[in-house]
Amino acid sequence: MRGVGLGRHVIAELLDCDKSTLDDARLVEAALLEAARATKSKIISHYVYRFKPHGVSGYVLVAESHLSIHTWPEYGYAAVDVFTCGEHTDPWAGLEVLKERLKARRISVVSMERGVGVAETEKATATV
Amino acid sequence: MRGVGLGRHVIAELLDCDKSTLDDARLVEAALLEAARATKSKIISHYVYRFKPHGVSGYVLVAESHLSIHTWPEYGYAAVDVFTCGEHTDPWAGLEVLKERLKARRISVVSMERGVGVAETEKATATV
Numbered sequence: 339m340r341g342v343g344l345g346r347h348v349i350a351e352l353l354d355c356d357k358s359t360l361d362d363a364r365l366v367e368a369a370l371l372e373a374a375r376a377t378k379s380k381i382i383s384h385y386v387y388r389f390k391p392h393g394v395s396g397y398v399l400v401a402e403s404h405l406s407i408h409t410w411p412e413y414g415y416a417a418v419d420v421f422t423c424g425e426h427t428d429p430w431a432g433l434e435v436l437k438e439r440l441k442a443r444r445i446s447v448v449s450m451e452r453g454v455g456v457a458e459t460e461k462a463t464a465t466v
Numbered sequence: 467m468r469g470v471g472l473g474r475h476v477i478a479e480l481l482d483c484d485k486s487t488l489d490d491a492r493l494v495e496a497a498l499l500e501a502a503r504a505t506k507s508k509i510i511s512h513y514v515y516r517f518k519p520h521g522v523s524g525y526v527l528v529a530e531s532h533l534s535i536h537t538w539p540e541y542g543y544a545a546v547d548v549f550t551c552g553e554h555t556d557p558w559a560g561l562e563v564l565k566e567r568l569k570a571r572r573i574s575v576v577s578m579e580r581g582v583g584v585a586e587t588e589k590a591t592a593t594v
Contacts, residue, residue, distance in 0.1 A: 345536075345545070349477075351581065351582075385511050385527060397527055406532055408531050408532070410581065410584065413472075413581070413584045415472075415581055417473070417475075419549075450576065453479065453545060456479075456541045456543040
């Protein structure tokens with residue numbers, strides 16, 4: 339996927355998800371790692387934390403940026419970010435995995451290009 | 467800071483930063499942790515990784531969501547996210563710290579409310 343910037347950041351609101359899945363740290367962790375692999379990113383590190391009384395937060399640092407999730411099982415809601423760089427990655431494939439695994443019935447997405455024009459500016463400066 | 471959603475996500479492009487700072491994992495780590503504290507969030511876990519030949523990625527998982535950074539020292543650019551929930555937190559204070567510590571001369575910011583209407587929907591459903 340060719341973009342105009344260094345990376346693509348998909349910011350998604352996953353709504354009407356399966357509440358018990360959202361509260362299960364093992365399932366969230368598995369979904370997050372599967373999503374990272376689906377983007378074709380290289381996993382460097384990850385961390386998942388379960389809150390009391392409910393909610394799970396997780397993070398996967400990939401060589402190409404990151405994936406993150408924060409769940410509110412009580413609302414059936416998860417805040418998801420899939421941010422990947424490079425022409426070989428596809429953040430949308432990661433989002434698709436999370437949407438399926440968390441059984442989201444509604445979704446709202448904003449996609450942003452990150453680092454737009456940054457490489458070009460540098461080149462322009464270098465040639466002055 | 468009162469918002470309309472569960473959290474505020476500040477997405478920032480830090481431009482014309484100090485290149486040696488962007489490539490120093492210890493400085494980036496210190497800036498990220500200081501930024502997390504400035505938001506009044508509770509730090510749960512953090513991880514910082516330095517790439518070869520250059521670049522640093524880091525995140526701080528906080529009880530109120532997360533902060534993340536990915537740097538491209540060669541372009542003087544850092545992609546920063548400060549996402550915090552709850553009325554007691556201020557993501558802008560965290561961004562200010564990162565901007566100062568990385569010596570960003572230009573900055574481009576998008577601020578998003580996350581989880582808008584999620585709690586209200588749940589309440590509405592519950593009262594039906």
